[in-house]
């Protein structure tokens with residue numbers, strides 16, 4: 001089969017590849033500890049399940065407007081106005097098929113051949129693929145584990161050129177757990193605004209911040225810089241609703257309209273009754289979020305010191321998201337030459353699934369998701385320790 005040339009610019013998501021191999025092993029009867037998936041292990045909020053069930057029973061099963069049900073668009077606009085004083089109206093909200101859907105539509109609507117898009121690295125796997133698929137070039141600005149993978153404004157702004165179209169900021173960050181400081185966020189947005197560069201803020205992990213902290217949101221700057229900020233969020237992680245596929249974009253009208261046009265020809269509306277569930281979650285699942293954050297905090301506090309105590313492993317506590325990103329490069333010897341062979345050997349020999357840092361642009365690290373029970377964390381840590389002592 002002769003596929004389109006553009007297919008050479010993307011490959012299979014490395015995170016999905018690990019999950020698939022782990023699933024194969026599980027299917028063959030192996031007892032696998034799975035640190036691979038970026039998927040909450042909590043049930044979706046009861047209010048969301050009940051609202052979606054009622055919507056189905058009421059026959060709310062037809063096409064909706066392409067951009068999503070008006071009540072959810074209104075509720076999202078109101079939430080960002082209330083919480084951050086954001087200026088976005090309901091018609092500046094697009095409800096998308098997951099946050100991923102919105103990000104892909106933005107890439108297609110905004111990026112062109114010859115343009116550059118800045119990413120802080122290590123970075124989530126789909127950003128570079130989406131940028132390249134849209135024809136633009138990825139410009140990497142590395143962050144450093146020694147200072148918590150902080151994003152420094154001067155480094156991002158220092159990478160601006162006449163070709164820069166956009167900067168993608170992901171805070172809290174998958175895979176590093178880094179959280180951008182409010183001053184850095186403001187400085188990047190102000191500098192981008194001067195040059196007509198768009199700042200795409202992916203705030204998918206917005207609520208998962210530890211030690212009582214909060215994540216600065218680009219929404220707080222949208223009144224001052226309405227042309228500059230495109231905010232993407234999702235119900236997937238915040239509400240443990242990954243399979244429902246509901247995300248959103250808020251931003252400048254031309255961009256939101258363009259993304260909606262693409263959505264109209266690609267997926268049409270997100271699933272009707274899933275949006276009703278999302279609306280109920282937005283209104284009534286605060287308690288579920290608080291319980292999840294408390295549990296993630298407990299898991300992080302169990303996992304990270306134990307990782308840091310392992311021989312040849314360094315790991316700073318992530319400020320946010322639900323991933324630890326330890327440096328395991330001291331164990332690269334013999335036939336373990338990089339993060340990929342490390343992850344493969346660990347999965348095949350010790351039946352622990354995690355994701356090689358190479359997938360995110362750092363070959364010294366591996367990503368461990370702590371979206372699994374404390375019991376699983378303890379089992380996985382024990383196996384990891386045995387593996388490291390052997391290799």
Ligand SMILES: Cc1ncc(COP(=O)(O)O)c(C=O)c1O
Pocket residue numbers: 038097098099100101124170173174202204233234235236242246247
């Ligand atoms: C940084 C980041 N952005 C966006 C997404 C997309 O999530 P979804 O499409 O489920 O909303 C993910 C999912 O892993 C992510 O890690």
